[in-house]
Amino acid sequence: MTEQPQRAPLPHAFHPSVPSFTVVSDDFGEGDVLKDAHVYAEGNTSPHLRWEGFPAGTKSFAVTCFDPDAPTGSGWWHWSVFDIPASVTELPTGAGSGSFAGLPEGAVQVRNDFGAKEFGGAAPPAGDPAHRYVFTVYALDQEKLGPDSDASPAAVGINLRFHTLARAHTMAVYAVPSRG
Structure with a gap:
């Protein structure tokens, strides 16, 4: 019996629990396969995102896209x-x-x-099972998060951890189509 690799936890599994709200996309539904437009080697275009139901005290938002299934040991940041x-x-x-x-x-x-x-589209290695692309919107307690454009996504993430009032995510998947 071949053992299947374990799936990495979603990016928020180790963050403090916060309220949720709703985020949707006109370009994909929850769990759908991303269209070619959102694939790195094809269109490399960020998808539409719309959100509602966030806390009244929200002062700004952040949006990220993360692939927890990238074979790096630390996932892959596609957008921040x-x-x-x-x-x-x-x-x-x-x-x-x-x-x-x-x-x-x-x-x-x-x-x-x-x-x-910029946004970098889906790009899993050929032969990998479908990767999960988690699009997250963070409702934040301040207008300016603090980092500048030279910060790493990890540095942005530590700031998000301490300034998030609520969080919403939606997820799509993508695998390189087999040639046959």
Whole structure:
């Protein structure tokens, strides 16, 4: 019997428990396979995200995309953007481009694990089982999170851990199609 590799926990498994709210996408449903537009080697376009039901005291938002199944031992950060004003409750498809088109003024993107300050699409190794892509929206207790655009996603994450009022996530999956 071949033993299946264990799945890594979701990125929030070790964070303090906080209230939840709702995040949805017009580009995928919960657990759906990401479209080619959201794949690194194809369209490399961030998906649409919309959220509601966050706490009244929210002062800003942050959005991340994380692959806990990347074969790195530490997962893979595909996107990290913060300092999104509390008045913004939706990001259009493509907002994570390096040109900042679709992001509100003042939003900060840091380098993803591909090394670019933008959304980096799904890119699991060929032959891997489907990877999970967790899109998380954080409702934060301050307007400016603190790090600048040269921070790592891990440095952003430590700030998120201590300033999150509530958190919502949605997840899609992707595996490299087998050629046959």
